Amino acid sequence: MTYTAQERENIRGDLVEAGRSDPRIIGAALTGSAATGGEDPWSDVDLLFGLRDAAELPAVLADWTSRMYSRHGALHHLDVPFGGAVYRVFLLQSTLQVDLAFAPSAEFGARAPSFRLLFGSASELAPAPPPSAEHLIGLAWLHAVHARSCIARGRLWQGEYMISGVRDHVLSLACLRHGLPALQGRGMDRLPVELTAPLEGALVQRLDANELRRALRVAVSALLAEMRLVNEPLARRLQGPLTELAAM
Numbered sequence: 001m002t003y004t005a006q007e008r009e010n011i012r013g014d015l016v017e018a019g020r021s022d023p024r025i026i027g028a029a030l031t032g033s034a035a036t037g038g039e040d041p042w043s044d045v046d047l048l049f050g051l052r053d054a055a056e057l058p059a060v061l062a063d064w065t066s067r068m069y070s071r072h073g074a075l076h077h078l079d080v081p082f083g084g085a086v087y088r089v090f091l092l093q094s095t096l097q098v099d100l101a102f103a104p105s106a107e108f109g110a111r112a113p114s115f116r117l118l119f120g121s122a123s124e125l126a127p128a129p130p131p132s133a134e135h136l137i138g139l140a141w142l143h144a145v146h147a148r149s150c151i152a153r154g155r156l157w158q159g160e161y162m163i164s165g166v167r168d169h170v171l172s173l174a175c176l177r178h179g180l181p182a183l184q185g186r187g188m189d190r191l192p193v194e195l196t197a198p199l200e201g202a203l204v205q206r207l208d209a210n211e212l213r214r215a216l217r218v219a220v221s222a223l224l225a226e227m228r229l230v231n232e233p234l235a236r237r238l239q240g241p242l243t244e245l246a247a248m
Helices: 006-023 054-072 133-153 156-177 193-202 209-230 232-246
Strands: 025-029 045-051 074-082 085-092 095-104 115-119
Touching: 006 025, 006 045, 006 095, 006 115, 045 054, 054 074, 054 085, 054 095, 074 115, 133 156, 133 209, 133 232, 156 193, 156 209, 193 209, 209 232
Parallel strands: 045 095
Antiparallel strands: 025 045, 025 115, 074 085, 085 095
16 A cells, blocks of 8 residues: 555545536545544545535536646546445556546435535435345355356356355345345454355355366355245245255
8 A cells, every 4th residue: 555544535635625626526525434433544535525516427427537637646436326426436556446426416425324424515315225135145146056067167257156146145145134234345354254254165165066066056055045044935946946955
């Protein structure tokens, strides 16, 4: 890591002041770990800005992107759209990640606890809903089906990817059941060790068809166990087919 906490704070402060000076911006908020007091040496800069006029979004993005490259040493960026907002994520020369989100005024507000208003006023927004257990179960069995066919076809890299998908969706299901964040692995490290330890067996150790079959059996067994806790009737319906495909 080549940036310090003070350097990160200086960049964040500069961007907040730039927001106060931009007449197109009506408010700014801290998001991410800084908004909840959880910032550590590896945290990013996460800022959300509200726009006076949604039609100005392209011009605002262009101007602020130019600022990030010329003033803060940005090397590259990518966009993550969400509703009417755009999250533009920058990688700086220092390896610091800076996430700048720009939202129409109607979408400038808290969707999660990680929101702290710095200036302006925020809209009252409904919290973003977590994924449903049924959706995560569907994604898990879908990855299991594809893992089987990948192994049979000798596509071992793709098979490993699919087995990892089964395992990760099982962990997301467990996060949902324990009231933890279920997206992007954010709650996984807070799960009880007695739940996560057996899933270490679903890690593929080498690119070998027999090893992938072994890891798939562990992942499917864990999926069925988690399903029984959240949807017993569905687990009964899927147990036969899932057990069969894992026994290939």
